[in-house]
Amino acid sequence: MGIQERKERERERRRQQIIIAAKRVFSEKGFGRATMEDIAKEAELSPGTLYLYFKNKDELYASLSIRILQYLLIRLEHVAKEASACLETRMESLKKAMLDVYDFDPLVIINMFHLQSSDTLRNLSPDLLTEIKDLSRKALGSMARILETGIREGVFIDRHPIALADILWALFSGVILWEESKKVIDADKDFVRPTFELAFDIFTRGLRAPKPA
Amino acid sequence: MGIQERKERERERRRQQIIIAAKRVFSEKGFGRATMEDIAKEAELSPGTLYLYFKNKDELYASLSIRILQYLLIRLEHVAKEASACLETRMESLKKAMLDVYDFDPLVIINMFHLQSSDTLRNLSPDLLTEIKDLSRKALGSMARILETGIREGVFIDRHPIALADILWALFSGVILWEESKKVIDADKDFVRPTFELAFDIFTRGLRAPKPA
Amino acid sequence: MGIQERKERERERRRQQIIIAAKRVFSEKGFGRATMEDIAKEAELSPGTLYLYFKNKDELYASLSIRILQYLLIRLEHVAKEASACLETRMESLKKAMLDVYDFDPLVIINMFHLQSSDTLRNLSPDLLTEIKDLSRKALGSMARILETGIREGVFIDRHPIALADILWALFSGVILWEESKKVIDADKDFVRPTFELAFDIFTRGLRAPKPA
Amino acid sequence: MGIQERKERERERRRQQIIIAAKRVFSEKGFGRATMEDIAKEAELSPGTLYLYFKNKDELYASLSIRILQYLLIRLEHVAKEASACLETRMESLKKAMLDVYDFDPLVIINMFHLQSSDTLRNLSPDLLTEIKDLSRKALGSMARILETGIREGVFIDRHPIALADILWALFSGVILWEESKKVIDADKDFVRPTFELAFDIFTRGLRAPKPA
DNA sequence: CATGAATGAGGCTTCATTCAT
DNA sequence: AATGAATGAAGCCTCATTCAT
Numbered sequence A, B, C, D: 001m002g003i004q005e006r007k008e009r010e011r012e013r014r015r016q017q018i019i020i021a022a023k024r025v026f027s028e029k030g031f032g033r034a035t036m037e038d039i040a041k042e043a044e045l046s047p048g049t050l051y052l053y054f055k056n057k058d059e060l061y062a063s064l065s066i067r068i069l070q071y072l073l074i075r076l077e078h079v080a081k082e083a084s085a086c087l088e089t090r091m092e093s094l095k096k097a098m099l100d101v102y103d104f105d106p107l108v109i110i111n112m113f114h115l116q117s118s119d120t121l122r123n124l125s126p127d128l129l130t131e132i133k134d135l136s137r138k139a140l141g142s143m144a145r146i147l148e149t150g151i152r153e154g155v156f157i158d159r160h161p162i163a164l165a166d167i168l169w170a171l172f173s174g175v176i177l178w179e180e181s182k183k184v185i186d187a188d189k190d191f192v193r194p195t196f197e198l199a200f201d202i203f204t205r206g207l208r209a210p211k212p213a
Numbered sequence E: 001c002a003t004g005a006a007t008g009a010g011g012c013t014t015c016a017t018t019c020a021t
Numbered sequence F: 001a002a003t004g005a006a007t008g009a010a011g012c013c014t015c016a017t018t019c020a021t
Helices: A002-033 A036-042 A048-051 A056-080 A085-105 A105-117 A125-153 A161-185 A192-207 B002-033 B036-043 B046-054 B057-081 B085-103 B106-116 B128-150 B161-185 B192-205 C002-033 C035-044 C047-053 C055-082 C087-104 C106-116 C126-154 C161-185 C192-207 D002-033 D036-042 D048-055 D057-081 D087-104 D105-114 D121-125 D127-154 D160-186 D192-206
Strands: none
Touching: A002 A036, A002 A048, A002 A056, A002 A105, A002 B002, A036 A048, A036 B057, A056 A085, A056 A105, A056 A125, A085 A105, A085 A125, A085 C087, A105 A161, A125 A161, A161 A192, A161 B002, A161 B106, A161 B161, A161 B192, A192 B057, A192 B161, B002 B036, B002 B046, B002 B057, B002 B085, B002 B106, B036 B046, B036 D057, B057 B085, B057 B128, B085 B106, B085 B128, B085 B192, B106 B161, B106 C087, B128 B161, B128 C087, B161 B192, B161 C126, C002 C055, C002 C106, C002 D002, C002 D121, C035 C047, C055 C087, C055 C106, C055 C126, C087 C106, C087 C192, C106 C161, C106 C192, C106 D160, C126 C161, C161 D105, C161 D121, C161 D160, C161 D192, C192 D160, C192 D192, D002 D036, D002 D048, D002 D105, D036 D048, D057 D087, D057 D105, D057 D121, D057 D127, D087 D105, D087 D127, D087 D192, D105 D160, D127 D160, D160 D192
C-alpha cells in the first residue's frame, strides 16, 4: 500500500524533473531547436528515459501547458466564486490571478502561448488536444462568468461574455508574447507586468457601459 | 541601363513568386513542417533556385513579414498624417488600417506573428533582424503618434504613447493568434474581424480619460 | 535433494511459461517486431526475469526450436525402430509423424523454419548452435534410416539416404513456409495438411525404383 | 527528348547500383542486421540518396525480389509456350529454368525466400505487396499450365495443377533455404543444384500416374 | 529469485543546403 | 540563371540489456 504510493510519488517526481528540464531547454532554444537529448542532459537522464514518461516530444511540450492551465483554472474559478465582493474587487482579483499565473512560471506561460500559436498543436495526440481544449474552454468560461456579473449589474456593456473573455485572453497572450519578442529584439528588461496592468485597466474601463445621459 | 532595370524587375518578380508559394506552404503546414522542397514545388521551381533569392529558410520565412510590415507602415503613416480629421475619425481610420492589413493577407499576418512568437527570430541574420526591428519600431511609432494626438487633446489618458501602442499591437496580434488557434482546435469559422472590432472599441473607450467631476 | 529437485522443476516450469509466451508473441509479430517486453508481458513477468532463464533474445528464440526438434526426433526414432512393419506402413508412419509434429505446435514449427531461414542462426551462441545442429542431424539421420530400408529392399531408388532425407525435410519446410506465406498475402485458410499429404505421396511414389523391364 | 531518355537511364543505373549493394549487404548480414548505412557505404553513396530511389528499407528489400520474380516469370512463360516439345522435354526445360533463375542470382533468390518467410512481408506498402503477389501468382500459374499438359496427356496424376505447382514451388524454396541454412551450420559447400535436380526428378516421377494393370 | 526503471547505442529517416551541369 | 541529384548531419525514437532494490 505504502509501496504503491511511494512509487507513484517517485514517478511524479521524475515527471517533474523532466518537465523542469524541458521548460528550461524549450525556453532557451525554442521548441524547434531543442532536442530530446538536450532535455535529457539537462535532466541528467538518458534520452530513453524521457520516453518512459512522455510519449514523444510534442506531448512533452504540451504537458508543460497542462499544468499551468490547471493552475490558471483553479485561480480563475476561485475568483469566479467570490460572490461577495463588489465588481471592482473582483476585477482586481482577476487581474491579480492572471499576473500571478504569469509570475508562477513565466517560461511555461510563454511556452504555452507558443504552443497555441504554432503548428505543434496540430500534431498532438487527440487525447492531449482534448485535454488542452477542455482546460482552455473551462478557463475562458470562468473568465466569462466573472465578466458576466458586471454585465448583469449593468456596469459592463452588454456583449457576449465569452467574446469578452476571448478578448481578455487575447490581450493577455498578446502582451506576453509581444513583450517577450521585444526582449529577443532589444533588451532584457521585462515589461510584461506593468504593460499588462495598464492593458487590463484600459480594458476594464473600456468595458463600462457609457452612462445614459 | 534598361537591361539592368529589366533584370532587376525580373529578379523581383521571382522573389515574389517564391514568397507567394512560401506563404501558402507555411500557412498550410506551419514553419516547422514546411520543407524547402514543398515551397519549390509550389513555386514550380527547383530547390536550388530558392537559394539564389533567399539565403536560407529562416530568411525566406522572415521575408514574408517584411512586406506586410512595409504595407502596414504605409497605412499607419497615412493615418498619422491625417492631421485634419477629428480624433474619432482618426481612430476609425486606425482600426480600418489594421483590419485592412489583416485582410490584405491574413496568412502572412499570421505568419508574421508566429515569427514574432517563435525561435526563428533568434536565428535571423543581423541584417534582416535589424530591418524587421526597424519596421516594427516605425510602425509602433506611427501608432503611438496617432494615439498621442488623443492624449494632447486631453481625451485619452496620459500614458506613454509607446506603451499604449504596444498594448494595441499586443491586442491585435493576440486576437489574431487566439482566433486562429481556435480554428485549429475547433472549427473553421473566422471571428477575427468582429472580435478585433469589438476589442478595438473597448480599447478606445478604455483610453478615454475619466471626466473630471 | 528433494529440494534441489523441486527447484529444478520450478525452474523448468518457468522456462516453459516463458517459451509459451514467446511462441505466441513471435508468431503474432514475427521475430523482428517482437520485443522482450512484449514477451515479458505475455508471460506476466518482468523483462529482467527473462534474462534469468535465457541469455538473450536470440537464444530464447532458438529455444523454441529445441523443444520441437526433440519431439520430432522422438517421433522419428520411434518410426525408425518399427522394424516389423512393411515399407508402406513405415512411410505412412513417417508422414503421420511429420504431420503430428506440425499439429503439435504449428506456430513453433513455423518459427523453427523461420529461424532456419533467418540470420538469427548466425548469432547464436556456439553451444546452442551445436545443440540445434545436433538435433537436426539426428532427425535427418532417423529419416534417412527409414528411407534406407526402402532402398535396401530395392523398392526405392538407390541414392544417398541422407540426400533423400534432405529433400523430404526441404519439402516439409517448403510446404509449411509457402502455405504460411500465402496466408499473409491472401486469406486465412490453411492448406498445410492436405498439401503436405499430397506432396509426401508424390515424393514417395517418385522414390520408387522404376521396375526393370 | 534524348535528355529525358538519358536521365531515365541514369536513374535506372543508380537503382541497380543500390540494388547490387543491397543484395550484397543483405546476403552477408541478413535483413535484420543490415543497416541502411551499410548499404549506402557499399554503394558508395550517402544514406540520404537511398531514399531518393526507395521509399524505405522494406521496399528496398522487396525490390530485390521483384526483379528476380520478373525474370522467373519470363522463363516460365517461355517454357509454357513450348507447345511443340514432348512432356519429357518440357519438364526438363522447367527444371532448367528454375535452376537458371537460381544461378542467375543465388543471393537474391535466397533473399526472396527469406522475404517470403519473414515478417517483412507484412510491412510492405500495399502497392509493392500487390506487385509481388501478382508476380507470384503469375509464376505459379505458368508452372501450373506446364504441369497441366502432363495431366491432359494422362501421364500425370489428375490433381489440381495449381496444387501441384504449389508443391513444386515449395520444394524449390525448401531445398534452397535448407541447403543454405546447412551452410551456416556446417560448411561452405553448395549442394543446391544437385539436390534440387534430384528432388525435381523424384517429384516428376512421383507425378506419373500409375500404369493401369 | 524477481523486479522494472533506467540505460544508451544505434537504427531509420528527413531535409536544409550545395554544386556540377 | 536554373536545375535537382546528392549530401550528410542530426533528430527522434526503440529496445535489448543491466542492476540496484
